[in-house]
Amino acid sequence: MSSLGTSRPMTGLPRWARLTATALLVVAVVSLPLNASPFVNLQLSIVLATAVALLGLDVLTGWTGQVSLGQSAFYGIGAYAVAVCTARGWPLLVGLAVTVLIAGLVGAIIAIPAVRLRxxxxxxxxxxxxxxxxxxxxxxxxxxxxxxxxxxxxxSAPEWSGLDNDQWRFLVIALISAAVFLLVRNVLKGRHGRALATIRSSEVLATAMGIPVQRYKVGAFVVAAACGGVGGGLYVVAVQFISPETLIVTFSISLLAVLVIGGLRSTLGPLLGAAFYVLVPNVTGAVDAGQSYLLYGLCVLLVMFLLPGGLASAVHRVLAGAARVLPGSRPAVPDLPSQHPIPAPPLPEREVR
Amino acid sequence: MLLFYQVLDGLVSGSIYAALALAIVLAYRATGVINFAQGQMAVFSAYLAWSLTTIGLPVWLAIAGALLLSVVVGAFLERVVMRRFESAEPLVGIVVSIGLFISVNGLVSLIWGTSLTQFPAVFPAGSIELGDVGITYVALGTVVVLLLVIAALQLLFMRTRLGLGFRAVAVNPESSSLSGLPVGLLLMTGWGLAAALGALAGTLVAPALYLQPGMMDMVLIYALAAAVLGGLDSPFGAVVAAWLIGVVENLAGTFIPAIGNDLKIAVPLVLMCLVLFFRPQGLFGRVEVERV
Structure with a gap:
C-alpha cells in the first residue's frame, strides 16, 4: 500500500532492528531529561508539543490534502483550556479532556463550511x-x-520521583505525545489512511469508490483540531504561561511551513519539523543574533531546494539503505514512498475562452 | 456625513489592499502559486524608495525608481527561486514563498534595521473642498492612482501582444510554449509586474504607517482575502473585493460598538467565509472543472 503514501520509516527493516530501534528510542527519551539542563528540557518539551500540533495538521493537510492556515487557533484553544483548568486546580488530564472536546467541537463547526471549499x-x-x-x-x-x-x-514533580519539575514535565509531555502519535498512526495505518489518501488524489474518484468524502474531511478537521489543542495544552504544561501572542497568524503559517520541511505523511515528519521550528532559530541566533531571521528563512529555502520531500525523506532514504544491508530484511520494496511521492492532485481543467 | 467619510476611508484602505491583491493575482496567474512573500517584497520596495529619497531624489522619482528595481527583483526571484517548484505540489510552492517571506523580512531588518522610519509624504497635505465635504489629497490620490493602475493593466492585458502572451500562459503554459511563446520570460515578467504593484501598495501605505519590516503583514491578510474573495484569477474581482473589504470593515468598526477597532478585521473575513460558502470559486472566479 506504499503507493498510497503510507510512509512509516521502519517498515522495510527486519523485525529485530525495529524492536531494537524502538527500545533505544524509549531509553533515550526517558534518560534524556536526567542529564540535560532545564533550558534543554524546556526546548525539547516545546518540540514535542509542536510535533503533536503538526501531527494533526499532517492528517488534514498532508493526508487529506486540505491546506489549513488555522492550526495556531486550535493550539491556542488547547493552551488556554489547559491553562484555565489547571489554574483552577483541576488535574492536567481533565484539562486535556476539555481541550479535546472544545477544540474538536470548534474544528467540527469550522469543517462544515470548509468541506465545501478547495x-x-x-x-x-x-x-x-x-x-x-x-x-x-x-x-x-x-x-x-x-x-x-x-x-x-x-x-510538578511528585516527591517520590526525586526529579526536578522540568524533568518531570518533559516526561509527562513525552508520554502524552507518544500516546497521541501511536493513536493517530494506528488510525491512519488501515483503511482510514487509504480513504484519506484517495480523497487527496481525487475526490471524484473517492466518491465513486463509495468513500464518504464529506464525513472523512470533517473527521480530518476534528483530528487536526484536537491534536492542535493537545499540542497547545502540552505547550502550557512546559511553559506554564500563555498569552494571545502565541496564537498569531504567523505561527499558523510557520506550522504549515515546518510541516512540509519535516515531511508530509510520515510519522517522523512532524517531529523533525517541530525540531526545525524550535531548534534552528537557536542555532541561527547563536551564529549571528542580528541575522537570525534571515538565516532561518534561508534554511527554509535550502531544505526545500535540497529535500523537496522534507527532512523525513532523507531519513527514509537512509533507513531504506539500511534495510537492504541488514540481515533478515524482507526483499526491497520497489516503490519506496520517499522515491514515489503521491502524484499531485490533478490540475483543474481551465476553461478556454 | 460620518457615513460618507467612513466609506471614503474604506475605499482608500481598500485601494491599498487592492494594489497588493492585484500583485497576488498577477503572480498567481503567472505561476499558480499564492505568493505569501508579496507583502514582504513590497516592504523591501518601500525601503528601496526611501533609500532613493535619502540620496536626494524627489519622492515621486524615488517611487518610480523603486518600481523599476522591484520588477528586476520580482523577475529574479521567479527565475532563481520559484521556477524550480512550479511543477511541484502547490503546498511546496506555498512553503517556498513562506521561506521567501522570512528571508526578505530578515534581509530588510539586516539592511535597514527594525526601528520605525518616517517615509516622506507622497501627496500634499490638505484637502479639496467639494461643496461641504472635504476630501484629502491623500485619499483622492490613492484612489486615483489605483484607478490609473487598473486602466493601465486593462490596456496591457487586452491591447498588447505582451498581455496576450500573459493570458495565454495563464490559461495553458504547455500550448503557449508549443506556439512559440517565451513562457519563462513571460513568467518572469509576470512576477516582475506583481512586484511593481506590490511596491506601489507599499509606497502608498508607507507615509501613513512608518516604515518597518512588519508593516505589510496586516495588509497582506486583507489582500489575500480580497484576492480569494474576488476569485483569485480575476484582477477585476480582486479590486472589487478589496474595496468591499475596506468599506465593510470600516463601517462595521465604526457603527457597531461591540466590534470596535480590534475585532473589525473579523468582519471582512466572516463576510468572505459566507460568500465562499455559497460561491466557492469567489465572486468573479471561474468554476474549476475536474477531469477524472
Whole structure:
C-alpha cells in the first residue's frame, strides 16, 4: 500500500532492528531529561508539543490534502483550556479532556463550511481563525487574562520521583505525545489512511469508490483540531504561561511551513519539523543574533531546494539503505514512498475562452 | 456625513489592499502559486524608495525608481527561486514563498534595521473642498492612482501582444510554449509586474504607517482575502473585493460598538467565509472543472 503514501520509516527493516530501534528510542527519551539542563528540557518539551500540533495538521493537510492556515487557533484553544483548568486546580488530564472536546467541537463547526471549499479558498477561511482568535483572547480577559496572558502551575514533580519539575514535565509531555502519535498512526495505518489518501488524489474518484468524502474531511478537521489543542495544552504544561501572542497568524503559517520541511505523511515528519521550528532559530541566533531571521528563512529555502520531500525523506532514504544491508530484511520494496511521492492532485481543467 | 467619510476611508484602505491583491493575482496567474512573500517584497520596495529619497531624489522619482528595481527583483526571484517548484505540489510552492517571506523580512531588518522610519509624504497635505465635504489629497490620490493602475493593466492585458502572451500562459503554459511563446520570460515578467504593484501598495501605505519590516503583514491578510474573495484569477474581482473589504470593515468598526477597532478585521473575513460558502470559486472566479 506504499503507493498510497503510507510512509512509516521502519517498515522495510527486519523485525529485530525495529524492536531494537524502538527500545533505544524509549531509553533515550526517558534518560534524556536526567542529564540535560532545564533550558534543554524546556526546548525539547516545546518540540514535542509542536510535533503533536503538526501531527494533526499532517492528517488534514498532508493526508487529506486540505491546506489549513488555522492550526495556531486550535493550539491556542488547547493552551488556554489547559491553562484555565489547571489554574483552577483541576488535574492536567481533565484539562486535556476539555481541550479535546472544545477544540474538536470548534474544528467540527469550522469543517462544515470548509468541506465545501478547495485549495486556496479553504486556506483563507482557516487563516481567518487565528486572525479572529487573537483579539478574542484579549477580549475575554476574565477567562484568559487578556493581553498580559495567563500564568499557571500545571504539573510538578511528585516527591517520590526525586526529579526536578522540568524533568518531570518533559516526561509527562513525552508520554502524552507518544500516546497521541501511536493513536493517530494506528488510525491512519488501515483503511482510514487509504480513504484519506484517495480523497487527496481525487475526490471524484473517492466518491465513486463509495468513500464518504464529506464525513472523512470533517473527521480530518476534528483530528487536526484536537491534536492542535493537545499540542497547545502540552505547550502550557512546559511553559506554564500563555498569552494571545502565541496564537498569531504567523505561527499558523510557520506550522504549515515546518510541516512540509519535516515531511508530509510520515510519522517522523512532524517531529523533525517541530525540531526545525524550535531548534534552528537557536542555532541561527547563536551564529549571528542580528541575522537570525534571515538565516532561518534561508534554511527554509535550502531544505526545500535540497529535500523537496522534507527532512523525513532523507531519513527514509537512509533507513531504506539500511534495510537492504541488514540481515533478515524482507526483499526491497520497489516503490519506496520517499522515491514515489503521491502524484499531485490533478490540475483543474481551465476553461478556454 | 460620518457615513460618507467612513466609506471614503474604506475605499482608500481598500485601494491599498487592492494594489497588493492585484500583485497576488498577477503572480498567481503567472505561476499558480499564492505568493505569501508579496507583502514582504513590497516592504523591501518601500525601503528601496526611501533609500532613493535619502540620496536626494524627489519622492515621486524615488517611487518610480523603486518600481523599476522591484520588477528586476520580482523577475529574479521567479527565475532563481520559484521556477524550480512550479511543477511541484502547490503546498511546496506555498512553503517556498513562506521561506521567501522570512528571508526578505530578515534581509530588510539586516539592511535597514527594525526601528520605525518616517517615509516622506507622497501627496500634499490638505484637502479639496467639494461643496461641504472635504476630501484629502491623500485619499483622492490613492484612489486615483489605483484607478490609473487598473486602466493601465486593462490596456496591457487586452491591447498588447505582451498581455496576450500573459493570458495565454495563464490559461495553458504547455500550448503557449508549443506556439512559440517565451513562457519563462513571460513568467518572469509576470512576477516582475506583481512586484511593481506590490511596491506601489507599499509606497502608498508607507507615509501613513512608518516604515518597518512588519508593516505589510496586516495588509497582506486583507489582500489575500480580497484576492480569494474576488476569485483569485480575476484582477477585476480582486479590486472589487478589496474595496468591499475596506468599506465593510470600516463601517462595521465604526457603527457597531461591540466590534470596535480590534475585532473589525473579523468582519471582512466572516463576510468572505459566507460568500465562499455559497460561491466557492469567489465572486468573479471561474468554476474549476475536474477531469477524472
Amino acid at each position: 485549495g486556496y479558498a479553504l486556506s483563507m477561511v482557516t487563516l481567518a481563525l487565528p486572525v479572529v482568535a487573537v483579539p478574542l483572547a484579549k477580549r475575554l480577559d476574565g477567562l484568559t487574562g487578556g493581553s498580559p496572558g495567563l500564568a499557571t502551575r500545571t504539573v
